[in-house]
Amino acid sequence: MSDSTGTLDEALERLHTTGPERNGRLTNHAPMAVEALVHRGQAPAVHQWLDRYAHKLEEPPPPSRPVTADDWREALGDPARATDWTRFFARELDGRPWREVLAEWWPRLLPGIAGGSTxxxxxxxxxxxxxxxxxxxxPRRAELAHALGYWAARHQPLPALTPLAAAPTAAAALDAVPPVSVQEGGMPARLGRLTGFPVWGTAPDPDTARERLVELVAAATHRYATHGHGEPIMLVHAATAPNAVLRALPALPRELWAPSLAAAWAAAAAVTAAYTPAAAASPVPATLTPEEVFERAAAHGDDHTIKFTDTALDVGDPLALAAALRSVELNPPVF
Incomplete structure (x- = not known):
């Protein structure tokens, strides 16, 4: 990423006066979208994009009482404590290196990866x-405090699940995920209907865990090209959630890589179970370059489309680009 203009810091400073959600539960996607835009060379479009997104931003929830190292467990998973959590992580990151804070809190937060729809x-x-x-x-350090604070506030473990027959590949595992019995309601309601996932996502060593996480991100991205129509917005998270874990691996101790893979698989499987359609569609081949695909997503303006296309470019193959273009087609444009 190259941003000699300071655009990302300016955007983050604007956004850090706003809350992580609106209307009680809908996520503020702006910090993620602007990071993706800058990372992919679209910094000149960021402030205009933010101006158009501004009507979706709300003030942060009022603080309640400080989260401390002694009582944090009672605040975990309480969305009303989001500001308390953000302030806690801001204090932590002011006093210690960010990698140290991340390594301490990652295993605590990982079981709640599905919270806040990932x-x-x-x-x-x-x-x-x-x-x-x-x-x-x-501002970049503060953004990590906001992100970790939001995760802690929306922390939500999955219900107990029955291990189903093992699958040989990530793609086969996603295909074998049983859909929830009733595909109605929001993500929290659907998570409560999960019953079991195929056995996949175990690894004997950190390097294998990383390889399988790369495989999972690719498989979930590819699957959107054929199944994204089931719920075009929500199904992007089957790919973007495990990719978020993959992006964090280099900053984490290697002993956390295998549990990170397992959590990423659970998140991808949960989204797939909650929203998968009854039938697949045929993918349409992409004829654009990766840069052209992302330019199209940026012009489209939808935050989920921008983030999913960012993940598709990480995967980088023709089917991933086709999936990105499918998201441009399926999701309503903002601009």
Whole structure:
């Protein structure tokens, strides 16, 4: 990522006066979308995009009482404590290196990866990518505090699940995920109807875990090309959530890579179960370059489309680009 203009920091400073959600539950996607735009060379479009997104932004929830190292467990999963959590992580990141804070909290937050429809984990992945690939600045460090705070506030473990027959590949595992019995209601209601997933996502060592996580991101991205019509917005998260985990791996101790894979698989499977359609469609081949595909997503303006296309470019193959163009086709444009 190259941003000599300071656009990302300016955008993050604008956004850090706003809350992580609106209307009680809908996620503020702007921090993730602007990071993707800057990372993919679209920094000149960021402030105009933010101006058009501004009507979806709300003030943060009022603070309640400080989260501390002694009582954090009672605040975990309480969305009303989002500001308390953000302030807690801001204090932590002011006093210690960000990698140290991330390594401490990652295993605590990972079981709740599906909370907030996986958005908090995705926001964390974008924040970590920035810190890994660009110089550390106060707004970029603050963005990690906001992301981790949102994750802690929306932390939601999945219900107990029955292990189903093992699948040989990530693609086969996604195909074998049984849909929830009733595909109605929002993500929290659908998560409560999960019963079991195919056995996949285990690894004997960190390097294998990373390889399988790469495989999972590719498989979920490819699957959108044929199944995205089931729920075009929500199904992007089957790919963007595990990719957020993949982006964080280089900043984490290697002993956390295998549990990270397992959590990423659970998140991808949960989204797939909640929204998968009854029948697949035929993919349409992409004829554009990766840069042209992302330019089309940026012009389209939809936040989910921008983030999914960003993930598709990480995968980088023709079917992934076709999936990205499918998201441009299926999701309503903003501009």
């Amino acid at each position: 958005h908090p984990a995705i926001r964390t992945g974008h924040a970590v990518r920035t810190l890994l690939t660009t110089p550390e600045t106060a």
